[in-house]
Amino acid sequence: MSRVQKNEKENDQAGELRSRIERQKAKSSLPKRSKVHQNKKKKSKVKIKLPMIQLLALFFILLPIGFYSLYTYFQDRPLPVTKSDQVVLKEEDIESIPTTATAEDLKEKESAKAEAEKEKEEEEAEAKAKAQQEAKEKAKAQQEAEEKAKAQQEAEAKAKAQQEAEEKAKVQREAEAKAKAQQEAEEKAKAQQEAEEKAKKAAAEKKNVQAAKPDKEGYKVVLHTVQGEETLFRISMNYYKSQEGIALIKEWNGLNGNEISKGQVLKIPIKK
Template sequence: MSRVKESEKDQAGELRTRVDRQKAKSSLPKRSEIHQSKKKKSKVKIKFPMIKLLSLFFILLPIGFYSLYTYLQDRPEKDTKSSEVVNFGDGGETIEETVPTTATAGDVKEKKDKDSAKHKEEKLEAEQASEEKAKKEAQANEKAKAKAKKEAEAKKEAEAKQEAEAKAKQEAEMKAKEEAEARAKQEAEAKAKREAEAKKTSDNATSQSDSDSYKVVYHTVQGNETLFRIAMNYYKSQEGIALIQEWNGLNGNEISKGQVLKIPLKK
C-alpha cells in the first residue's frame, strides 16, 4: 500500500511539473512576435530622425530665402554711367578714357525717382489718352443717336405725310363718287321728270282729244259692284274695263265702295 501511494505521489508530482512547464511555455512570447517588435523598434528609431531633419529643413528654408533677399536688396547696383578721365599723350593730344564706376545709394534713389516720375508721366498720358478716347466715343455715340433720332423723325413725318395723302385721296375718291352718284341721281330724276312731263303732255293731249270725242260720266261705286259689272252696265262688253282703268289710272280690277270713277262714253 505504501508503494502504491508513493507511486501515485510521484505521478502527481510529474503532472505538476508538466503543467508548470506548459504554463511557462504559454507565458513566453513567440519568435515571430519578438521579430515583429524588433522591426517596429527599428522603424521608430529610423522615423524620428527623418522627421527632425525635415522639420529643421522647412524652418531653415524661409530664413535662407529672407537672408538672400535682404542681401540682394542691400547690394549696390552698378550704374551704366562712367567717369571720364583725360590723359595727355606725348604729342600733347588728349586721350579720353572711360572708367566704369559703381553707383551710390543717392544715384540709385535718383534713378528710382526718375523711373517713378517717368512711370507717373506715362500713366498720366495713358489716362489722358483713354479719357480722350472715351470722350470721342461718347461724342460719336451722341452723333449716332442724334442721326438715328433725326432719321426716325423724318421716317415718321414721311409716314404721316403718306397717311395724310392716302386719306385725302380716299376722301377725294369718296367725294367724287358721291358727286357722281348725286349727278346720276339728278340726271335720272331729270330724265324721269322729262318723261313724266312728256307723258303728261301726251296724256293731256290724249285726254283732250278723248274729251273731245268722249262724254265723261261720274259713277260712285256701290258695295256689291265690281269693275266688270260697271263695264257691262255702261258698255255692254268687257272692253269697257280697259277704258275705265285708263281714264281712272287703275293698275288692276280692285275698286272700293264710295270710289268715284270716270266713265267715258262716246258722243
C-alpha cells in the first residue's frame, strides 16, 4: 500500500470520527422529551387560566351595572293603585283644589296644543300644496304628451296625404304622357297615311295625265286670266263643258294641285 492511499484512509477515518462527535454534541444540546411535554402542559394551563380570569372580571363588572339598572327600573315604575286608595272627586272639588302650577300648566298645554295644531295645519297645507303641484305637473305632462301625440298624428297624416298626392300626380303625369304619346303616334300615323294617300293620288293623276296627253301640235292656246272665285272646275266647264279638261289645263300650266289665284294667266289648250 502506498503512502498516498494511507493518507486518504486516515483522512476518511478522521472525518467519520469528526461527524460522530458532532452528532453526539447535537443530541446533548437538544432538550429531553419529558421536559418538552412539561412545557406544553404549562402553556395549556396558562391559556386556560387566562380566559377564566377574564370571564370573572367581566362578571364582577356587569353585576353592579345589572343591580343599578333594576333599581332604577323599579323606582321609575308607578305603584299599583288599589280600590281603597282611589278617591272619587267631583268636578266642583277638582276646580276648588288650590294649585300653584295650574294656570302655567294649562297655558303651556294650550300653547303646546296650539303649536301642535299649527304644525299639523302646516303639514296638511304642505301636503295639499304638494299634491296640487304633483297634480298640476301630472296634468301638464299628460297635456304635453297628448299635444305631442296629436302633432305626430297630424304630421303622419300630412305626410300620408302628401305621398298620396304625389302618387296621384305621378299617375296623372304618366297617364297624360301616355295619352300624349298615343295622340302623337295617331297623328303621325294619320299624317303618314295622308301623305301616302296624297302620293298615291298624285301618282294616279300623273298617270291619267300621261295617258290622256294629246299632241300639242293639234291644239291652239287661249290665254285665260283667272277671275275672283274661279276654279279649275269652272274654267274646265266653261271651255270643255266637262271636268276632263282640268288635267289638261294642269299639264299645260305645270300645276301640281287644283289651287289657282286671282289674276293668274292660264294656258287653255283647245283642239283645232
